[in-house]
Amino acid sequence: xxxxxxxxxxxxxxxxxxxxKDLTKRYDGATVVDRLNLRIVESEVFGLLGPNGAxxxxxxxxxxxxxxPASGSARVFGFDSTREPLKVKRLAGYLPEKLxxxxxxxxxxxxxxxxxxxxxxxxxxxxxxxxxLKSVGMTDMADVAVRKFSRGMKQxxxxxxxxxxxxxxxxxxxxxxxxxxxxxxxxxxxIAKLPKMGTxxxxxxxxxxxxxxxxxxxxxxxxxxxxxxxxxxxLSREALAEGRYRIEVETAKASPQLVKMIKKIDGVRKxxxxxxxxxxxxxxxxxxxxxxxVVESDIPLTQMKIQEFSLDDVYMKYFHEG
Amino acid sequence: xxxIFRKELAxxxxxxxxxxxxxxxxxxxxxxxxxxxxxxxxxxxxxSEFVFxxxxxxxxxxxxxxxxxxxxxxxxxxxxxxxxLGFDAINSxxxxxxxxxxxxxxxxxxxxxxxxxxxxIFTLSIMATASILLIGGYGLRIxxxxxxxxxxxxxxxxxxxxxxxxxxxxxxxxxxxxxxxxAGTSLLTSLAFWLFFSLFYIFMVAPALxxxxxxxxxxxxxxxxxxxxxxxxxLRISPSYxxxxxxxxxxxxxxxxxxxxxxGEAVYMIPNPLSLxxxxxxxxxxxxxxxxxxxxxxxxxxxVFMRQEIRAT
Numbered sequence: 001x002x003x004x005x006x007x008x009x010x011x012x013x014x015x016x017x018x019x020x021k022d023l024t025k026r027y028d029g030a031t032v033v034d035r036l037n038l039r040i041v042e043s044e045v046f047g048l049l050g051p052n053g054a055x056x057x058x059x060x061x062x063x064x065x066x067x068x069p070a071s072g073s074a075r076v077f078g079f080d081s082t083r084e085p086l087k088v089k090r091l092a093g094y095l096p097e098k099l100x101x102x103x104x105x106x107x108x109x110x111x112x113x114x115x116x117x118x119x120x121x122x123x124x125x126x127x128x129x130x131x132x133l134k135s136v137g138m139t140d141m142a143d144v145a146v147r148k149f150s151r152g153m154k155q156x157x158x159x160x161x162x163x164x165x166x167x168x169x170x171x172x173x174x175x176x177x178x179x180x181x182x183x184x185x186x187x188x189x190x191i192a193k194l195p196k197m198g199t200x201x202x203x204x205x206x207x208x209x210x211x212x213x214x215x216x217x218x219x220x221x222x223x224x225x226x227x228x229x230x231x232x233x234x235l236s237r238e239a240l241a242e243g244r245y246r247i248e249v250e251t252a253k254a255s256p257q258l259v260k261m262i263k264k265i266d267g268v269r270k271x272x273x274x275x276x277x278x279x280x281x282x283x284x285x286x287x288x289x290x291x292x293x294v295v296e297s298d299i300p301l302t303q304m305k306i307q308e309f310s311l312d313d314v315y316m317k318y319f320h321e322g
Numbered sequence: 323x324x325x326i327f328r329k330e331l332a333x334x335x336x337x338x339x340x341x342x343x344x345x346x347x348x349x350x351x352x353x354x355x356x357x358x359x360x361x362x363x364x365x366x367x368x369x370s371e372f373v374f375x376x377x378x379x380x381x382x383x384x385x386x387x388x389x390x391x392x393x394x395x396x397x398x399x400x401x402x403x404x405x406x407l408g409f410d411a412i413n414s415x416x417x418x419x420x421x422x423x424x425x426x427x428x429x430x431x432x433x434x435x436x437x438x439x440x441x442x443i444f445t446l447s448i449m450a451t452a453s454i455l456l457i458g459g460y461g462l463r464i465x466x467x468x469x470x471x472x473x474x475x476x477x478x479x480x481x482x483x484x485x486x487x488x489x490x491x492x493x494x495x496x497x498x499x500x501x502x503x504x505a506g507t508s509l510l511t512s513l514a515f516w517l518f519f520s521l522f523y524i525f526m527v528a529p530a531l532x533x534x535x536x537x538x539x540x541x542x543x544x545x546x547x548x549x550x551x552x553x554x555x556x557l558r559i560s561p562s563y564x565x566x567x568x569x570x571x572x573x574x575x576x577x578x579x580x581x582x583x584x585x586g587e588a589v590y591m592i593p594n595p596l597s598l599x600x601x602x603x604x605x606x607x608x609x610x611x612x613x614x615x616x617x618x619x620x621x622x623x624x625x626v627f628m629r630q631e632i633r634a635t
């Protein structure tokens with residue numbers, strides 16, 4: 001995983017692409033996005049994680065100026081999304097969650113329409129369309145009506161569609177929803193290539209493993225609040241205040257004395273005893289020290305298991321709290 | 323905006339919907355022509371001065387009055403085309419997810435709805451012009467009397483009023499397409515509106531209301547006139563009736579007034595056709611109201627559309 005490149009603080013000298021200040025949105029009194037403060041820097045893939053209804057799509061729509069915030073501000077490349085939406089939309093590409101094409105037009109014609117809307121001349125757009133179709137591997141389907149496309153093909157065409165305008169930043173809303181594993185891999189590979197082309201990616205998803213695969217930084221949204229933002233490392237540290245390792249020890253019989261002994265070991269955060277089973281939370285891999293304690297207390301050790309917490313657990317933790 | 327306009331036009335011209343409507347244009351024109359042909363042969367024309375206009379207004383006695391050309395246009399054809407062109411303008415794009423894709427491009431939001439409205443008016447104009455030219459062209463062959471300049475201007479003005487009237491139905495259908503998320507709902511609502519104001523209201527509701535408000539039991543002239551005027555006032559609420567009245571004034575120079583004339587007064591009227599200017603004066607309020615209604619429908623759709631959330635879900 002290449003999650004560690006960007007540690008806690010944002011690296012100096014990198015341009016800030018997206019910045020929100022206390023961004024808030026309410027629908028019929030319900031707060032969907034709640035004082036969101038986001039900063040996303042240039043040339044990274046930022047994963048916006050959260051369960052359905054956490055406010056991911058609303059956040060993206062506000063960043064694009066397609067929805068007005070109740071309060072707070074959103075800026076993309078320094079342009080206010082609410083006041084100067086056209087300037088933002090000139091630089092930003094958006095792949096909606098439920099994306100649709102004009103079904104009767106071919107893939108090429110659909111892309112051409114978008115190029116025209118972006119005032120790209122025909123002479124310029126033709127090679128460009130060819131190029132993006134090639135990059136998503138759809139050259140041979142270019143002149144087929146979109147009606148005949150499978151879901152995976154439409155998603156790939158969606159990526160091509162976003163790239164036609166040569167965006168500086170793209171917002172991809174659940175780009176892998178409803179795809180089979182092969183389709184998901186294709187899309188993720190495409191996304192991973194974008195930062196090298198100088199495009200910042202904001203990817204919203206509720207599936208952690210996808211985000212883990214391609215994202216440099218992550219923000220977890222829960223009930224409209226940004227509960228965590230940062231790279232995996234900083235994330236895990238924040239979330240796992242109880243300790244990063246869970247060690248399970250099973251002994252032949254229960255012993256309160258053993259529990260006391262283990263609690264004294266340096267680095268142990270918490271011990272939970274359930275009969276013969278002990279659940280230990282620790283900052284480090286303390287198996288050898290725990291084994292020693294068990295042996296010293298003269299109780300036969302039945303088994304010992306260790307589990308390192310991954311982002312998955314961090315994610316689940318927030319979901320449960322949410 | 324021109325890009326969207328062009329794409330919308332291309333969409334219309336390649337759609338099955340448009341072919342169906344075009345076939346209807348042919349059918350309506352052929353029927354009107356046939357009726358006029360029979361009527362003119364029968365000698366049921368009221369004047370020999372405006373023979374060419376007679377092509378559009380004359381029909382054989384045996385054919386019910388509902389089926390003469392201006393009536394068909396006012397009550398059936400223009401509403402039909404207008405609704406067919408406008409009922410799913412916005413909500414189908416929303417449902418298919420293309421709306422958010424288009425709006426995430428650097429275009430103003432109102433460009434979308436403006437371009438759609440203009441493209442459908444353009445298509446409707448082509449249909450209306452086609453049907454008038456068809457009747458005029460073939461009619462010319464049949465009767466062999468070319469239009470004089472006044473007839474020509476009257477026909478042109480009628481065409482303009484047709485387009486305005488059609489634009490009203492487009493605006494109305496588009497308003498429903500903005501208000502309702504499902505194309506079926508907006509279609510049904512527009513159809514219901516059409517049926518009510520073009521048929522039920524004109525033939526049942528307005529007369530019944532007038533009779534209830536101004537009973538004609540004692541039958542004096544005063545009471546009858548009052549009843550009739552009230553009924554006309556009520557009828558004019560219906561855009562279809564409004565347009566029908568204005569089209570008869572434009573196409574039939576012999577129509578002297580759109581109000582009530584008693585037999586006593588009629589005696590003093592010179593049985594001459596009205597001049598163009600006078601006919602125009604007669605329909606001016608009608609056209610103004612139709613333009614106003616169109617603007618109101620489009621204006622409301624515009625405002626609602628600009629404030630609407632774009633989310634597809």
